[in-house]
Amino acid sequence: MTAHALLTDSPADPAGGRRDTVLVTGLDVRAANGSGTDAFWQSALEGRSGIGPITRFDASGYPSRLAGEIDAFDPAGLPGRLLPQTDRVTQLALTSASEALRDAGLDPAALPEYGVGVVTANSAGGFEFGQRELESLWAKGPRYVSAYQSFAWFYAVNTGQISIRxxxxxxxxxxxxxxAGGLDAVGHARRMLRKGTHAVLTGAMESALCPWGYVAELTGNRLSTADRPEEACLPFGERAAGQVVAEGGALLILESAASAGARGSTRDYGELAGYAACFDPPPGSGRPGGLVRAARAALVDAGVEPSAIGAVFAEGAAVPELDAQEAAAITEVFGAHAVPVTAITSLTGRPGAGASALDLAAALLAVRDGLIPPTADVGQMPASHRIDLVTGRPRLLAGDAALVLARGHGGFNSAVVVRRADRP
Structure with missing residues (x-):
């Protein structure tokens, strides 16, 4: 895509008819404030944060010492042969994939051999695995580097290992x-379904909480240096001063309504109704960023007006400049204070591509239950933001649709519309 290009799907097929509805029939969440969909959702509704001091390595010498860690994760349920081959991020992804398939009641063996695909997003790959092997190389020599390093570090490894397993x-x-990757993955998965694939396992999972991975994050100069968890991640707040690294994400099962109905499934979390993505113009061009274009195109793709959206699940970067840009984009699309806005990253931290997957999961659950989870208490907001930020307690969702926004470093903008499914 060029800076002007917009990636989306037309709701109509080439013959002029409407394409089949795409449903989310299975879901699993892994997050710092709760692993498992129900645990995550209960924590989100209660506004309970999972941000705390880093325990996975000694961070005392780093300027940022807080993160969104997933506690008590045990990969023992995976085959023993996989453990020495895989990084923690892949172990999280494999566990989540199994739960998502179980949640959907989907047996891949019951579908055609090439009927189920996998599309994931990832920003870091297996950093912790790579660090261990670099330490072995430095301390012992090349003979002590695992052959599994050849793929365990790779950002595509989650897709590959899920597919094999x-x-x-x-x-x-x-x-x-x-x-933006968590949204882009599901957008691409929807495209696969519209080309005839029966089901796609999709979403994003991240985990790079090790010294090597953390140093990479620090180079961006966007991490919070707060020492108190409640002050660390304050999206849209006057005291917003940086992001909090985290691990986690969500994996989903996407199916066409026809395919789900054919196998007798009646379960769904909602419809993936609209998707769009675009790039920002080049730095210094003087042209506005692409988030407004992505949001409006996703609404058009879903066939809904802005007034039909009951909540916006914002990126919530917690960086003043980025927050101001996102608040201005939301106001431009909806009007000032015209739609409730929430930022899940205030509770979970920011797990790379997994962040937008968590936002998407929360939006689906909000549409299902008619409740908008609150943002953590961010204190006062700049008056210039002009958004209706949900804080303190959940708020009733008006209508049956929500918009999810995400941006990726380098100029990526993505938006997804989800709504309550209308199934016969």
């Missing part, structure tokens, strides 16, 4: 678009 031989891929 579950025999998913349909179209597959991986996207690397920063925090």
């Amino acid at each position: 579950h025999g998913l031989r349909g179209p597959s891929g991986v996207l690397v678009t920063g925090q």
Whole structure:
């Protein structure tokens, strides 16, 4: 895509008819404030944060010492042969994939051999695995570097290992678009379904909480240096001063309504109704960023007006300049204070591509239950933001649709519309 290009799907097929509805029939969440969909959702509704001091390594010498860690994760349920081959991020992804398939009641073996694909997003790959092997290389020599390093570090490894473990031989891929990746993955998965694939396992999972991975994050100069968890991540707040690195994400099962109905499934979390993505113009061009274009195109793709959106799940970068840009984009699309806005990253931290996947999961659950989870208490907001930020307690969702926004470093902008499914 060029800076002007917009990626979306027309709701109509080439013959002029409407394409089949795409449903989310399975879901699993791994987050710092709760692993498992129900645990995550309960924490989100209660406004409970998972941000705390880093325990996975000694961070006392680093300027940022807080993160969104997933506690008590045990990969023992995975085959023993996989453990020495895989990084923590892949172990999280494999566990989540199994739960998402179980949640959907989907047996890939019951579908055509090439009927189920995998599309994930990732920004970092297996950093912790790579660090261990670099330490072995430095301390012991090349003979002590694991042959599994050849793939365990790679950002496509989650897609590959999920595909192998579950025999998913349909179209597959991986996207690397920063925090926007979680939305871009599901957008690409929807495209696969419209080309005839029966089901796609999609979403994003991240984990790079090790010294090597953390140093990479620090180079961006956007991390919070707060020492108190409640002051660390304040999206849209006057005291916003940086992001908090985290691990986690969400994996989803996407199916066409026809395919889900054919296998007798009646379960769904909602419809993936609209998707769009675009690039920002080149720095210094003087042209506005692309988030407004992405949001409006997603609404058009879903066939809804802005007034139909009951909540916006914002990126919530917690960096003053980025927050101001996002608030201005929301105001331009909806009007000042015209739609409730929430930022899940205030509770979970920011797990790369997994952040937008978490936002998408929260939006689906909000549409299902008619409740908007609150942003953490960010204190006063700049008057210039002009958005209706949900804080303190959940708010009732007006209508049956929500918009999810995401941006990735380097100029990526993505937007997804979800709504309550209308199934016969």
